[in-house]
Amino acid sequence: MSKVLGLALGILAAIGGFVDIGDLVFNVSAGATFGYELMWVIPIGVVGIIVYSEMCGRVAAVSGKAVFDAIRERVGFKAGLGALVSSEVVNLMTLAAEVGGVAIALQLLSGLPYRWLIVLAIVALLVVIWVTSFEWLERIFGYGGLCMLVFAVAAIKLGPSWTDVGKGFIPHIAGDSKLLYGYFIIGLLGAALTPYEVYFYSSGGIEDQWSPKDIGLNRANAIIGYGLGGFLSLALMVVGAALFLSRGISPEHLGTIALGAEVPLGQIGLLLALVGILFAVGGASIDTVFSGAYNLAQFCGWEWGRYRHARGAPRFALTWIVLLVLAMGIVLTGVDPVVLTEYAVIFSVVALPLTYIPILLVANDRAYMGRYGNGRLANVLGLLYLVVIVIVALSAVPLMILTNVGQN
Amino acid sequence: MCAGVCGVFVVAGCNGGTVDRHALTNDSSTLDSIACEGALLAHDVARGRSTVFFAREQAEELRIQSSNFADALSRRKTIPAIKDQVRQKAKHAATLAATLQQLHNHPSSRSVAASVERKLKKLGNCS
Numbered sequence: 001m002s003k004v005l006g007l008a009l010g011i012l013a014a015i016g017g018f019v020d021i022g023d024l025v026f027n028v029s030a031g032a033t034f035g036y037e038l039m040w041v042i043p044i045g046v047v048g049i050i051v052y053s054e055m056c057g058r059v060a061a062v063s064g065k066a067v068f069d070a071i072r073e074r075v076g077f078k079a080g081l082g083a084l085v086s087s088e089v090v091n092l093m094t095l096a097a098e099v100g101g102v103a104i105a106l107q108l109l110s111g112l113p114y115r116w117l118i119v120l121a122i123v124a125l126l127v128v129i130w131v132t133s134f135e136w137l138e139r140i141f142g143y144g145g146l147c148m149l150v151f152a153v154a155a156i157k158l159g160p161s162w163t164d165v166g167k168g169f170i171p172h173i174a175g176d177s178k179l180l181y182g183y184f185i186i187g188l189l190g191a192a193l194t195p196y197e198v199y200f201y202s203s204g205g206i207e208d209q210w211s212p213k214d215i216g217l218n219r220a221n222a223i224i225g226y227g228l229g230g231f232l233s234l235a236l237m238v239v240g241a242a243l244f245l246s247r248g249i250s251p252e253h254l255g256t257i258a259l260g261a262e263v264p265l266g267q268i269g270l271l272l273a274l275v276g277i278l279f280a281v282g283g284a285s286i287d288t289v290f291s292g293a294y295n296l297a298q299f300c301g302w303e304w305g306r307y308r309h310a311r312g313a314p315r316f317a318l319t320w321i322v323l324l325v326l327a328m329g330i331v332l333t334g335v336d337p338v339v340l341t342e343y344a345v346i347f348s349v350v351a352l353p354l355t356y357i358p359i360l361l362v363a364n365d366r367a368y369m370g371r372y373g374n375g376r377l378a379n380v381l382g383l384l385y386l387v388v389i390v391i392v393a394l395s396a397v398p399l400m401i402l403t404n405v406g407q408n
Numbered sequence: 409m410c411a412g413v414c415g416v417f418v419v420a421g422c423n424g425g426t427v428d429r430h431a432l433t434n435d436s437s438t439l440d441s442i443a444c445e446g447a448l449l450a451h452d453v454a455r456g457r458s459t460v461f462f463a464r465e466q467a468e469e470l471r472i473q474s475s476n477f478a479d480a481l482s483r484r485k486t487i488p489a490i491k492d493q494v495r496q497k498a499k500h501a502a503t504l505a506a507t508l509q510q511l512h513n514h515p516s517s518r519s520v521a522a523s524v525e526r527k528l529k530k531l532g533n534c535s
Contacts, residue, residue, distance in 0.1 A: 111461035247448065247535060250441040252473070255466040263448060266457040274462070407434065 018229020019148055019236070020284035021101040021254075022094070022191035022345040024277065025338055027233045028257050029406070030184045031240020032250055034177075036160070039168030039237060041185050045192025046230030048388070050222050051381045052193075052356055053201045055363040055374065057218035060205035062372045063362075067202045067355065068298035070362040075354075083354040084299045090351050091196055091292040093344035095323060096330035098288055099125070100337025101281035104254045109274050115332060122328040125285055126321065134207045134306040137286055144279025148232055150261050150272035155238035157264035165238060183403040186396050187342070190349035192233070193389070198355060199291040203298075207307055212372060236260075252338060289327070293320040342405055349396040352389045360386060427486040427494050439477060439501055443532025446470050446508050450528060453511065453521035463515035471508035478502040504531050 030038045056067050065073075072080045102125075103117040110117075129137065174181035201222075210218065239260040244251060251257060254277065261273035290306070296319050297304035303313040310317035331337065360382045363374045374382065400406075427435075449466055452458040481498035507527045514520040528534070 108462050108465050111464060247444045248437070248440055248532075249445045249448070250438065251445075252441075253466070253469050255462065255469060256445060258462070259445070259449060259452075259466070262452055262458060262462070266452075267459060270457075270459060270462060 018226060019145065019232050019280050020094075020191075020194070020287075021097050021281050021337065021341045022187075022194060023233050024101075024236065024254070024257050024280070025251075025341050026184065026187040026191045026345065027236035028240035028244070028251050028260065030188055031237040031242075032244035033240075034174065034181060034184065035241040035245050036164045036168030036238070037172070037174060038181070038184055038188060039165065039234060040171045041188040042192065042230055042233050042237065043169070044388070045189045046226055046233070047381070048189070048193050048385045049197060050226045051378065051385055052198055052359055053226065054219055054222040055378060055382065056198050056202035056359045057205045057210070057222060058215055058372060059359065059362050059368065060202045061210040061214050061218055062212050062370065063368045064206060065362070065368070066206055066294060066298055067199050067359060068295045071354070071358045072299050074358045074361050079354075080299060083351070083358075084295060086347075086351040086354060087195060087199070087295055088292055090344060090348045091288050091295070092323065092326060092330070093340060093347065094194070094196060095285060095288040095292065096327040096335070097337045097341040097344050098281045098285040099324075099327045100331040100335075100340065101254055102278060102285060103331065104337060105274055105278035105281065108255050108258060109271075109278070118328060118331050121282075121285075122324055125282070125289070125324060129286060129289070129306075129320065130310075134204070137306075138204070138283075141279050141283025141286060145276060145283055147272045147276030148280055149235075150265065150269055150276060151232065151239055152235040154261045154264045154269060154273075155235040155242065158239065158242040160238050160242040179399060180403050180406060182395065183399045183406050186349055186392055186399055187345055187406070189388070189392050190345040190352075190396070192230070193352060194345065194348050195351055195355040196288045196291040196348075198359065199294055200287040203290070203294040203304075207305055209307075215372065254338060285327075289320045289323050292323045293317075339405070343400075346396050346400045346405075350393050352393050353386070356386060356389055425485075427481070427484050427490070429487075429490060432486075432490055432494060432497065435477060435481065436497060439474060439497070439504060440532040440534075442470050442474050442508075443504055443528045444534035446504075446511065447525050447528035447532065447534050450511055450521045450525035453515065454518050454525055456518065458515075460515045463521075464512055467508050467511040467515065471505050471512055474501050474508060475505040478505055500531065504528070507531065 027042070059070065060066055068084070071083050075083065099118065099121055102121040103114055106112070106117045106121065107114050132140070205214075205218065236257070240251065243260050243263055244256075249256070258270055258273040258277060262270035293316050294304060296302075297313070297316045300315075302315045304316040305313055308316070330340075360374075362368055363382070364379065366373050446467065449458065449463060453463045478498050478501035481494055481501060484494075486494040507524055510520055511524045
């Protein structure tokens, strides 16, 4: 019974915790720009994150090693250092964007000044992380993020053409604006496969003290949690297409996304959307700040883990505090969190191969994994997605420049 | 990686060159988008379907955006053939900003919101 409850709670947290500011921005913008034409990209991204999360969760459960342990061991110091620097840069950009998102959501709820709310958001995150156990951090933000399900209701209420929605799941090339279409494909895949999710997932498995007997729980969490999280992404795209495309609105603010729930559902829809966004980006802030601290600590061989408390892992604790302060500094410069999100997602795509190749290598290493190594299906899917990831990584920056960050 | 990030920020984020026909078309469609979003927001305010804080802050965001366009379009270099169109568009953006300011100032007034909605729909040629 407790296992079933644990699974249910984990899945709920995963649904609420899947959508971050990158998903919000790219899914709604893709719908507002191309209607339902890009629906097919979301399942591809979701299956990819399921495949690799399951793999790194299994590695964590069997070997007790998280992703960056594996990176350091498998690719050596120099390449590992390159992976560390690139992942930390992208993590910090993403963290700053998420913190900015928290402040915007608070501003839209309270009407208080944005800059004060940035400071308040950082202080609140510091306090919450300091006093709350890892398990409850996951749950509080995951459950709060469930308010995002209001977008699924909004999508239905907006009455989209379900035939067109269905057609959108068939992969195809756009009739015109091919470069922009390509840019959105990269952005949607990048938002779904963002590396911090696997860093956090694998290290979280160790925080939760997974062992080989938890492999089934890991698989169920990854498949059902991310799968249903992908459902939220689809709902956001439908809202973008059904509400904004026909009106010629190009969403450039986080508030515009909340408007997508207000128009069909009124005040209650708006409030649920804002609370959902607050918890979703707040939870993602915690995931990214921990990912940054996990990566550095694992690479340097420091003691790490929220469960050790600050005294047991002082350098780990100092790292996440410094990262939060740096993120605050970045957002206080006045950079637009939505623009920062787009850059963070595209640059995270560039760093994807450095994250995913070592996971695939370790998950296949019988010395680490024994009888829990990858089976045929995991290897076929893993290799297939590796090809996709490399293609996407090589084309991300050129497409960003050619489309002026998706502006034309 | 850091140098790459900075370089691409500069290349992709640069938006201060001469205004040509393509840039004018892009800016025009963004201004129409702002107007139509403002109209949608005003529509909800007029029917009591929004909150005061949300209406006020979102209207302000849109006002700042259109005000920035007004400023940029009135100052930036343009190719001579479209100079008048660009300056006209700058005035259009300034009108849009002023209209959104009304919604920002009166986020709970249904009558102001209804009037703002009509003006914004006209400014943005919204459906």
